[in-house]
Structure formats: structure tokens, C-alpha cells
Amino acid sequence: xxxxxxxxxxxxxxxxxxxxxxxxxxxxxxxxxxxxxxxxxxxxxxxxxxxxxxxxxxxxxxxxxxxxxxxxxxxxxxxxxxxxxxxxxxxxxxxxxxxxxxxxxxxxxxxxxxxxxxxxxxxxxxxxxxxxxxxxxxxxxxxxxxxxxxxxxxxxxxxxxxxxxxxxxxxxxxxxxxxxxxxxxxxxxxxxxxxxxxxxxxxxxxxxxxxxxxxxxxxxxxxxxxxxxxxxxxxxxxxxxxxxxxxxxxxxxxxxxxxxxxxxxxxxxxxxxxxxxxxxxxxxxxxxxxxxxxxxxxxxxxxxxxxxxxxxxxxxxxxxxxxxxxxxxxx
Ligand SMILES: [Zn+2]
Numbered sequence: 001x002x003x004x005x006x007x008x009x010x011x012x013x014x015x016x017x018x019x020x021x022x023x024x025x026x027x028x029x030x031x032x033x034x035x036x037x038x039x040x041x042x043x044x045x046x047x048x049x050x051x052x053x054x055x056x057x058x059x060x061x062x063x064x065x066x067x068x069x070x071x072x073x074x075x076x077x078x079x080x081x082x083x084x085x086x087x088x089x090x091x092x093x094x095x096x097x098x099x100x101x102x103x104x105x106x107x108x109x110x111x112x113x114x115x116x117x118x119x120x121x122x123x124x125x126x127x128x129x130x131x132x133x134x135x136x137x138x139x140x141x142x143x144x145x146x147x148x149x150x151x152x153x154x155x156x157x158x159x160x161x162x163x164x165x166x167x168x169x170x171x172x173x174x175x176x177x178x179x180x181x182x183x184x185x186x187x188x189x190x191x192x193x194x195x196x197x198x199x200x201x202x203x204x205x206x207x208x209x210x211x212x213x214x215x216x217x218x219x220x221x222x223x224x225x226x227x228x229x230x231x232x233x234x235x236x237x238x239x240x241x242x243x244x245x246x247x248x249x250x251x252x253x254x255x256x257x258x259x260x261x262x263x264x265x266x267x268x269x270x271x272x273x274x275x276x277x278x279x280x281x282x283x284x285x286x287x288x289x290x291x292x293x294x295x296x297x298x299x300x301x302x303x304x305x306x307x308x309x310x311x312x313x314x315x316x317x318x319x320x321x322x323x324x325x326x327x328x329x330x331x
Contacts, residue, residue, distance in 0.1 A: 002026060003094035007140075009132045010088055013125075013193065017058065017089040022065035023075030025091060029098040030106040038146045040137050041101055041154045042130065042179070043112035044122075044165040049084035051114070052123050052190055057083035060114045061091055073099055080111035080133060086125025086192055088133050101159045108154075109137065117166020122175065124184035128192035131182040150180050304328075 007014045018025040045064050051057040060083045065076045077099040079092040088111075092098040100110030111133060113122050122130075134153055141147065155176060156164035168175050178184060184192065304324065311320030 001095055005090055005094065007088070007132065007136045009136065010129060011193075013086050013129055014088050015057070015090065017061050017081075017091050018093055020058070021061050021076055021089070021091045023069050023073065025075050026093045027096065028074035029077075029092070029096040032095055032097055032106070034143050035146060036107045037109060037144045039104070039108035039152050039154050040134055040147060041104075041108050041110045041156060041159070042165050042169075042176075043078065043100060043110055043156045044117045045081070045112050045114045046116045046164075047114055049115045049120070049123070051087065052084035052125075052188070055085055057085055057087035057089060060084065061089045064112070064114070065091070068099075077110070078112040079109045082111055082113045082122075082126050082129055082133070084114045084123050084126060085190055086123065086129045088129050101156055104159050110156075113165060115166075117168060117175070118163050121168075121187050123189060124187040124191045125189075125193070127175070127178050127184040127187055128182060130179045134179060153180060 002018075005014075005016075045060075045067075047060065047063045047067060049060070051060045061076075061081050064078070064081055068075070068077050075098065076091045079090070079094060079098060079100075081089045081091050083089060094109065097105035097108075098110065099105055100112070101108060111130065113126050113130070115122055115126075134150075137144070137147055138149060138152065153176065155169040156162050157169060166175065170176070178187075308321055308324055311318065311324070
């Protein structure tokens with residue numbers, strides 16, 4: 001009985017190609033007993049990757065089918081071919097084991113990547129499809145109860161001496177690990193359909209050391225406080241200066257009043273002095289006048305005395321003496 005397989009996670013990247021691939025896909029290889037299946041094994045085809053550029057996955061499958069027929073086999077050896085454009089082609093019915101791993105075809109299913117992984121890498125789309133295919137067989141196929149965890153994913157070289165599936169099945173950043181973890185970043189195009197290029201991670205916001213920030217702000221506040229304190233001190237100093245100057249000004253104004261009074265007093269004294277001096281000069285003039293008059297009078301007296309004497313000595317003199325006595329009775 002043919003086994004139908006549906007893998008929704010792969011969408012139209014899963015294709016049933018059992019009817020069309022060269023050879024008999026349904027009746028070749030050991031009959032499978034579902035409970036015996038305990039391994040899912042990967043291979044590489046060592047055929048050309050062409051679908052990754054032309055999208056023709058059928059051509060890649062046909063090349064593999066023909067290669068296997070050329071070995072004298074009745075049909076394709078693998079159950080699935082993972083084409084380089086990411087298409088998973090169902091090529092060998094699961095009711096038969098086909099031919100993939102010598103002496104082990106009765107307890108495993110094999111899927112093969114198109115390509116030669118001793119010389120090239122699988123495409124990113126192939127890795128992603130291989131992950132989805134593995135996951136489906138491990139967790140979504142209850143009819144194979146002994147196929148159930150990731151340790152059952154193997155490579156051809158884990159069973160036989162062979163280069164299959166390529167030089168990077170083990171070792172650092174190996175293909176097996178990438179299949180298990182669906183890690184295809186950095187592998188060649190095409191990238192898996194429906195998976196966007198991983199977004200460029202936005203750099204994390206810088207971690208703000210709030211404690212440090214608070215310290216810095218406190219320091220700034222303290223600096224500002226110091227500046228304000230200094231300014232206040234200067235204002236106080238200026239206020240003190242102003243108070244002192246006001247006091248001096250008041251004193252000076254008092255002094256000006258005093259000096260004005262003194263000046264007015266001095267002016268008054270000077271005026272008094274000038275008045276006295278004028279009066280003195282007047283008196284001096286009068287005295288001089290009087291002195292002159294006195295002198296004149298004395299001269300007159302001398303003259304009159306002489307005249308009188310003359311008169312006394314003559315009759316004329318008697319008369320004159322009489323007149324004189326009349327005029328100057330006090331002499
Ligand atoms: Zn192989």
C-alpha cells in the first residue's frame with residue numbers, strides 16, 4: 001500500500017514526484033515494517049545544483065533517478081530529494097526502503113540533498129526544508145512510533161565508510177547541527193520562502209547608570225550652589241560697602257552744612273570787618289581834617305594873637321582888642 005505524506009509546514013515546497021521520477025518508486029527495496037523505522041538519514045546526491053538558479057526541481061530529481069537506474073537499480077534509492085531551490089520531492093514510497101545505506105534500508109528513511117558537499121554548501125532553502133522534513137517525521141508521524149527524537153537524525157557516513165553527506169556533517173558549525181536548529185543564516189541563496197532576511201538587530205538602548213547620573217547632577221547642583229553662595233557673599237559685601245558709603249555721605253553732608261554755616265559766618269565777619277575798616281578810615285579822615293583845621297585855627301590864633309598884641313600896643317589896638325574880645329570872649 002502506498003503511503004501518502006502531507007507536510008503542511010513545507011506548503012508547496014513539498015511535492016509528490018513518485019509517479020514521474022524515472023524508475024519504479026513503489027515496488028523496489030525491502031518492505032518496510034513501520035515499527036522498525038528508527039532513523040532518518042541524510043545524503044548528498046553528488047549531482048549538479050541547477051534548481052537554485054532555474055527553479056526546475058524536477059530536472060534535479062530526474063538526474064538523480066537516472067543516475068540510480070544507471071547503476072542497475074529498479075528505481076530511485078532515496079525516499080526524498082531535497083532540491084537546491086528548497087523543494088522536497090517525495091520520490092520513493094515509504095512502503096519500501098529503496099537503496100540508500102547498505103544493510104540498513106529496512107529500518108530507516110533516507111533524504112538526499114542535491115549537491116556535492118565536499119565542494120559546496122547546501123543552499124539556505126535546503127537546510128530549512130530539511131529541518132521541516134525532519135521535524136515532521138520525528139513529531140507528526142505517529143505511524144512510525146520509534147522515530148521520535150532529534151538524536152535519530154543521522155548521516156550516511158554514520159553507518160558506512162563514505163564521504164556522504166559531505167565534509168561538514170560533523171565538526172564546528174556542521175550541517176547536522178544546522179538542520180536540527182533550523183539555522184541557515186550565511187548559507188547560499190536561495191533563502192527559504194516566507195522567511196525574511198533576519199532583521200538587523202537594533203542596538204540595545206544604552207544602559208543608563210542612574211546612580212552615576214544622579215551623582216553627576218548632585219555635583220552640578222553643588223557647584224551651582226557654591227556659585228550662588230559666592231554671588232550672595234559678593235552682594236552682601238556690596239551692601240555693606242553701600243551702607244558704609246551712605247554713612248560717610250551723611251557725615252559729609254553734615255560737614256557741608258557745618259562748613260556752609262562757617263563760611264556764611266566768615267562772610268558776615270568779613271563784611272563787619274570791612275564796615276569797621278570803612279568807619280575807621282572815615283574817622284581817620286575826619287581826624288586828619290580836624291588836625292588840619294586845628295592847625296589852621298592855631299595859625300589863625302597865632303595871627304590873631306599877634307594882631308591883638310599889635311592892637312594892644314596902639315589905639316587901633318585897643319579897638320581891635322575890644323572887637324576881638326567881643327568875637328572871642330573866651331580868650
Ligand atoms: Zn549517501
